[in-house]
Amino acid sequence: MIDTVPKEVQLSRVITPIPLKPDNIFIAVDESGDMTISGDIRIQIDDKPVPASRKVLVHFNPRFTDTPAIAGAIASKLEQDTTGLHPYSPSFGWWNFTMSVPISQGLASFTVEVLDDGSPTMHTNGGTGFPVETDIIPQARLSCSAVYMGKKYSLNLTVTVRDDALLQKVILTVPIPVKQEGSIVPGFEPYVLNMEKTGVVLESTGYSLYTASLDVRPSAMYVTIMSYGLSGRGEGARDVEVPFVLWKGFASCPYECNE
Known part of the structure; x- marks a missing residue:
């Protein structure tokens, strides 16, 4: 069976997976004056072996630019990789991170740096960072x-x-x-x-x-x-x-x- 659409319909390009995507992002606010952000980073691996030296770093941008820089978090590799149900679906590896940030600095966004054998690749979500809503x-x-x-x-x-x-x-x-x-x-x-x-x-x-x-x-x-x-x-x-x-x-x- 072939699905058809009227000839005047303009089809988009085939949707492809995002190579790197944050997921399961949670922020906990407590009376210590900190907020703790935790989450997962999903990275497409396509059944290729992940380099043993790979490091995944999460860099945070403060909400208030006149405050000190926020230290980055080193994400930990999770054991379970995932793939889709289709036989040609891509495969993904998962890395988890947790970081506490003073509320006085706040959070605006973050970027992810992947280091393979010391060679860095930055993922900036088109230059704006992955946004974090804290209101x-x-x-x-x-x-x-x-x-x-x-x-x-x-x-x-x-x-x-x-x-x-x-x-x-x-x-x-x-x-x-x-x-x-x-x-x-x-x-x-x-x-x-x-x-x-x-x-x-x-x-x-x-x-x-x-x-x-x-x-x-x-x-x-x-x-x-x-x-x-x-x-x-x-x-x-x-x-x-x-x-x-x-x-x-x-x-x-x-x-x-x-x-």
């Missing part, structure tokens, strides 16, 4: 999620919001799967919640906690990969958008047996 930060250790087959989708989300961002509204949007007439593929409708300020101020950080919870019973088939988005509106210099965050890194919400 609104999901706190994975204070949140939970669950997808119960045929029952409901549950998310209890806690975020830290920077006080000097002057956000008057913090909005959580979750795309919920819904039935589409005549289709076996579900559509998605936005489930929108205003996040509530808890009154908890993290001393010495300049951040406050906001929370929101949802329990939604699906009208469509079971969908395992769920996402959410965050936005902030207020009197500050800019609106804040944190789009398309997967439900990852959370503990599992407790299941109510009587449901």
Whole structure:
């Protein structure tokens, strides 16, 4: 079977994998005055042996340019490589990093340097660095999620919001799967919640906690990969958008047996 499109449709070039991509990026804010950023770096390897001398370095750019430079992090190679389901899919190696940064310096972005036998290759995301949003930060250790087959989708989300961002509204949007007439593929409708300020101020950080919870019973088939988005509106210099965050890194919400 060959799929066709109308002749007036202009096809794009074939989408190819990004050679290097950050993934599973989490930031934890605590009252010590630091924020800890952790994550993975996915690097395409295409079944070629990774040089034993390879080093992967993560270089951080501070949010406030008048502060000292931030030390880089050396990423550690994870044992498990991955590949796609297609027989000609590329293969990827994974490196993990963790770094604590003083909140007074903040984080704006990072770049990744790959050293093979001392020869460096910089990955700068087109020259701008891989951006890090720190006005609104999901706190994975204070949140939970669950997808119960045929029952409901549950998310209890806690975020830290920077006080000097002057956000008057913090909005959580979750795309919920819904039935589409005549289709076996579900559509998605936005489930929108205003996040509530808890009154908890993290001393010495300049951040406050906001929370929101949802329990939604699906009208469509079971969908395992769920996402959410965050936005902030207020009197500050800019609106804040944190789009398309997967439900990852959370503990599992407790299941109510009587449901």
